[in-house]
Amino acid sequence: MIVYDLIIIGGGASGIMAAITASQYLDKILIIEKNNRIGKKILVTGNGRCNYTNAFLKTTDFNNPAFVENIFNQFDPQDTIDFFETLGIEPKIEDEGKAYPLSEQSSSFLDVFLFEIKKRNIQVELNKEVIDIFKKNDVFKVVSSANEAFLGKKVIIATGGKSMPSTGSNGSGLDLAKNLGHKITEVFPALVKLRVDSPYLKQLAGVKINTQVDLLVGNEVVQSEYGDLLFANYGISGPTILELSRKANEKLMKRLEVFVKIVLIQSLPKSKIIERFEMFKSREIDQSLIGLVNKRFINVLIKEAGIEKNNMVVGDIPKQNIFKLIDLLYDWRLKVTGSLGFDDSQVTAGGIELTEIHESTLESKLIQGLYFTGEVLDVDGRCGGYNLQWAWSSGYVAAKSACEEIRKND
Numbered sequence: 001m002i003v004y005d006l007i008i009i010g011g012g013a014s015g016i017m018a019a020i021t022a023s024q025y026l027d028k029i030l031i032i033e034k035n036n037r038i039g040k041k042i043l044v045t046g047n048g049r050c051n052y053t054n055a056f057l058k059t060t061d062f063n064n065p066a067f068v069e070n071i072f073n074q075f076d077p078q079d080t081i082d083f084f085e086t087l088g089i090e091p092k093i094e095d096e097g098k099a100y101p102l103s104e105q106s107s108s109f110l111d112v113f114l115f116e117i118k119k120r121n122i123q124v125e126l127n128k129e130v131i132d133i134f135k136k137n138d139v140f141k142v143v144s145s146a147n148e149a150f151l152g153k154k155v156i157i158a159t160g161g162k163s164m165p166s167t168g169s170n171g172s173g174l175d176l177a178k179n180l181g182h183k184i185t186e187v188f189p190a191l192v193k194l195r196v197d198s199p200y201l202k203q204l205a206g207v208k209i210n211t212q213v214d215l216l217v218g219n220e221v222v223q224s225e226y227g228d229l230l231f232a233n234y235g236i237s238g239p240t241i242l243e244l245s246r247k248a249n250e251k252l253m254k255r256l257e258v259f260v261k262i263v264l265i266q267s268l269p270k271s272k273i274i275e276r277f278e279m280f281k282s283r284e285i286d287q288s289l290i291g292l293v294n295k296r297f298i299n300v301l302i303k304e305a306g307i308e309k310n311n312m313v314v315g316d317i318p319k320q321n322i323f324k325l326i327d328l329l330y331d332w333r334l335k336v337t338g339s340l341g342f343d344d345s346q347v348t349a350g351g352i353e354l355t356e357i358h359e360s361t362l363e364s365k366l367i368q369g370l371y372f373t374g375e376v377l378d379v380d381g382r383c384g385g386y387n388l389q390w391a392w393s394s395g396y397v398a399a400k401s402a403c404e405e406i407r408k409n410d
Helices: 013-022 042-048 065-072 077-087 107-119 172-179 239-253 270-279 295-304 319-330 386-409
Strands: 003-009 029-032 091-093 098-101 123-125 130-136 139-144 149-157 184-190 194-197 208-217 220-231 235-237 258-262 332-339 347-352 370-372
Touching: 003 013, 003 139, 003 386, 013 029, 013 107, 013 386, 029 149, 042 107, 065 386, 077 091, 077 098, 077 107, 077 386, 130 172, 149 172, 149 386, 172 184, 172 347, 184 239, 194 239, 208 239, 220 239, 235 239, 235 332, 239 258, 239 332, 239 347, 270 319, 295 319, 370 386
Parallel strands: 003 029, 003 149, 029 123, 149 370
Antiparallel strands: 091 098, 130 139, 139 149, 184 347, 194 235, 194 332, 208 220, 208 258, 220 235, 258 332
16 A cells, blocks of 8 residues: 555645645655545635735734744745746735736646646645544554555644535534644634624615725724725625734633624714704705715715704704714724624634644654644634745745655655
8 A cells, every 4th residue: 555755634725735745755645635625715715806815014014923933034925926837826015015927817826836736746636535544653644434454654644624614624623633632722713794783784885985894892892994894794804804803702612792883974073963963954964964975875974973864953952962962973883693604704713723833844753744724723813815925935834844854764
């Protein structure tokens, strides 16, 4: 029975990177993939354009910055851009440092990956789900659900997290790690749309604004973002909400009250709004708000301010209601009740406990010769190419480390 130098469980971004990296040093490499093709999740990233790295990446953009710094110091965004250029992918750097292939097609990555895998004679087993891993006499035995066995000197688990289960990410790698003795920190969806408690969602569905959004736990602001916010029947989405969602879900798991504070007016001081109502005191209240906020907000704000009718004249409305309305323009709060879950999330927060992983090699501290990459680890970053960069970097480092150990022992 053939003994592979390296078995990689998972044919996603980090697994493919690990295989191509290892092929420079090793001859017998095997990728085991549960889907009927590799790279399925890559095809849907960046709305089909594949935002594959970010030129402005900082380690503080991740939940465990000290840990990821060790990995990015070995393979950073420029290394990624250079690497893919050697495969034929030309970069297109857009706003906020986001890098896309010049073709603007995520399928470009899959095409070059398939070409490289064939050229480098990397073996691929498709439609095989790994259910168990054993180690005996320095050789790993990897067992599939069909009771097939594969032997290897080193193993990399690159199965991803639980996000986008339709692409095959169902948390199976976390189960494998747990069975091998590793601790798993609680996992939850991140970069995901949020559900909020509001009677006005149907009324506002489809409205998009560009503004500041704060995340509050109780009355304390714990995170602020600026950018697009989109209202939908279920709640809120957009780049600002995706960025806030990790912390929101984390706090909700602790049964804390979580709110988003929406700043509808950024550019005018409150004094200017007070002057406006004084100037328009003979106008009906709904007419006085036209030109100030999106029309779809007007009825909502009037009701939230406790004003009985839209056609009440400004001068006839009690002062406390006018001031309540003004406050809402600068501080409108919606209670967060949850998210759309793993089906909708772009990345999984939580994963294998990092204290049990060697920070410079990604090798298990519990089992020599076992490595972990990508989303299966307790590492997640911001939206905009950060998490794919983690996949490339971790795949590269784990493969290089495994190769060095094999060459040292041979």
